[in-house]
Amino acid sequence: MIRLLVLAAALIGACANAPSAIAQAVSFSEPERAAILRFGPWPPPPSTDASNRVSGDEKAIRLGLLLFNDPRLSPSGRVACASCHQPEQAFADGLPVAVGAAKGVRNTPSLLDAGFSRWFGWAGANDTLWGASIRPITAAAEMASAAEHVQSLITTDTALSATFTQTFGESAEAMGTEPVLVAVGKALAAYQETLISKRTPFDAFRDALAAGNTAATSTYADSAKRGLKLFIGEGRCSLCHLGPRFTSGEFDDIGVPFFTGPGKVDKGRYAGIQYFKDSAFTRLGAYSDDPAGKDSPAAIPSRHVALQGRAFGSFKVPSLRGVQETAPYMHNGTLKTLPEVMEHYSKMDQERLHIDGAAILRPLNLSPQQALDLEAFLRSLSPMK
Ligand code: HEC
Ligand code: HEC
Incomplete structure (x- = not known):
């Protein structure tokens, strides 16, 4: 009888230590697997900049x-x-x-x-x-x-x-x-151009997944896997943070305030386009070494950029590689830690967002465990110490 009680107590203890969500092995569907593979490979193949004749020299x-x-x-x-x-x-x-x-x-x-x-x-x-x-x-x-x-x-x-x-x-x-x-x-x-970040635990996982090496995929932490699932799923992060550098390379307004002082604003992308249009130091100007000049395929985005109202208050989607090392966050450094960034995405005020951003963004109302999982995933984008 006593032995049975001890056994029951041990079982209850074991369950208390392992809530069901955590105990379950994390697996990925075929579309999820395809989405994950698109975050690599890392590093990208070497390339040089045709507009710079000493690139790679x-x-x-x-x-x-x-x-x-x-x-x-x-x-x-x-x-x-x-x-x-x-x-x-x-x-x-x-x-x-x-x-x-x-x-x-x-x-x-x-x-x-x-x-x-x-x-x-x-x-x-x-x-x-x-x-x-x-x-x-x-x-x-x-x-x-x-x-x-x-x-x-x-x-x-x-x-x-x-x-x-x-x-x-x-x-x-x-x-x-x-x-x-x-x-x-x-x-x-x-x-x-020589400053390229090192491979990370995420890259090892991504390549193991590509190779179908289940022994190797199992060494990537479950919390990071759950965070990754959120990142490409419900969290919708990968709509903007995509590709091997986790960025679309474009500009968005995610509701980070852009006031810089009383009555003063940072116009963001709007000011960036104005600066670009006035600059002599571009792919479209006389200092580009690209033999194709402004007709080069590399200059297509530069040729087509136009000043639009929605650029106001938009900022570049930052790369997330090594994000753990680069606190504080956002264009004005107002979020001190990754948990504060999670809080921002969890509670963002939809009213504040531009019409364009609002279609994608909504407050995620993350549970504490989900916020920790997303953070674990983001931390896995840094090289191991
Ligand atoms: C609509 C596009 C969009 C979506 C969706 C999005 N982000 Fe972002 N993210 C941005 C932009 C733009 C910034 C920079 C904003 C600024 O500085 O004003 C940013 C900044 C960040 C930063 C700060 C990086 C740094 O170096 O300062 C982190 C971390 C981050 N996002 C993670 C996430 C996570 C996690 C999700 C999903 C929960 C997510 N993002 C969803 C566009 C997006
Ligand atoms: C006073 C601090 C400061 C100094 C000095 C400085 N930078 Fe920066 N750098 C910044 C800031 C802030 C930004 C963001 C600028 C912006 O968005 O308007 C930036 C942006 C950049 C970027 C764009 C990076 C990207 O991913 O978009 C490059 C490249 C860069 N700096 C190179 C340099 C070089 C080269 C020098 C020296 C000639 C230099 N910086 C000197 C603070 C500095």
């Missing part, structure tokens, strides 16, 4: 690395690219909004995998990585520099001027002021 990569870490690029001598894009912080800075020559209004994005983007910056102000590398040099809140300053730095520094001439076959003095600024942007881009 070893000497340019070396010059780009030097310039990236050189605070003398700013007239104050204090702000380098690496001041905000810190290598040991996944090339971000951990601050809500960037602080350079002045305090900015946007969060510093990680530069890992940035080379794979179509549009750069939260508002897509640039259509090339080299254009996006020129922008911070002259931006008042970032380096507050100018083409003349950049040219004189390179002509007067022996190491920089020698590497510059080796890379471009012409001295910075002879090249002309604005072309030097563009060349610097292109060398910086060549370096940044």
Whole structure:
């Protein structure tokens, strides 16, 4: 009798430790499996940027690395690219909004995998990585520099001027002021193209699923699997966060407030398109090295972008690779942690959303377990330590 009671107690204990939802093995349907495979493979095949003649060039990569870490690029001598894009912080800075020559209004994005983007910056102000590398040099809140300053730095520094001439076959003095600024942007881009994030537990799971290797798929945590199921299912996350970088590369309004001060707003994509249309440093301009120029297939999105009202308050869908390392979140860094991001998607106010966003987005009312599962999935998009 006593033995029976002990057995019953043990059974009850076991059940209490394993609520049914957790005990069940997570399996994926055929359409789910197909959806998961589309998040890979990782890394993508190597590619170069036709609009940048030194893309992939070893000497340019070396010059780009030097310039990236050189605070003398700013007239104050204090702000380098690496001041905000810190290598040991996944090339971000951990601050809500960037602080350079002045305090900015946007969060510093990680530069890992940035080379794979179509549009750069939260508002897509640039259509090339080299254009996006020129922008911070002259931006008042970032380096507050100018083409003349950049040219004189390179002509007067022996190491920089020698590497510059080796890379471009012409001295910075002879090249002309604005072309030097563009060349610097292109060398910086060549370096940044090498910043590719490492494979993650998710990638190992995805490839095992592709290969039908069930022993290997079973090592991916159940909570991450449940989060993944939500991500591609009920959560609708993958309607915007899709492909190997978990982004459509486009712009949306998910209801993050875009006021930056009393009576001041960040117009987001609307301002980005305006900036792009006024810029000389694009795939459509004279500085593109693409032999097909503005008729290149790579320039199609640039040719067709038009200023529309729905761009107002929209921001780029960020890549989710390595998201664990890049808190705080959103274009203005207002969400401090991944649980806060889950809370945002769980409770979002539909009234606040634009008509376009509302069709996809709705408050998810996640249970605590679902929020933890989604978070576990997002954390599996970072390389193992
Ligand atoms: C003061 C901090 C700061 C400095 C200095 C800075 N950046 Fe940035 N960087 C940012 C911020 C903030 C953004 C987002 C800008 C936006 O959306 O308008 C950004 C965006 C970018 C992007 C676009 C990334 C993407 O995925 O869309 C690239 C590329 C970039 N920076 C490269 C550089 C380079 C190269 C330098 C040096 C020449 C540099 N940055 C200097 C803060 C900084
Ligand atoms: C309608 C498109 C859309 C959907 C659906 C969507 N997102 Fe996003 N996501 C965005 C955009 C746009 C941003 C950036 C918004 C901003 O900064 O204002 C973002 C930002 C994020 C960030 C912050 C990343 C960073 O680096 O700052 C995370 C994490 C995230 N989303 C996860 C999710 C999850 C999880 C889901 C599903 C529950 C989801 N998203 C659904 C468009 C979407």
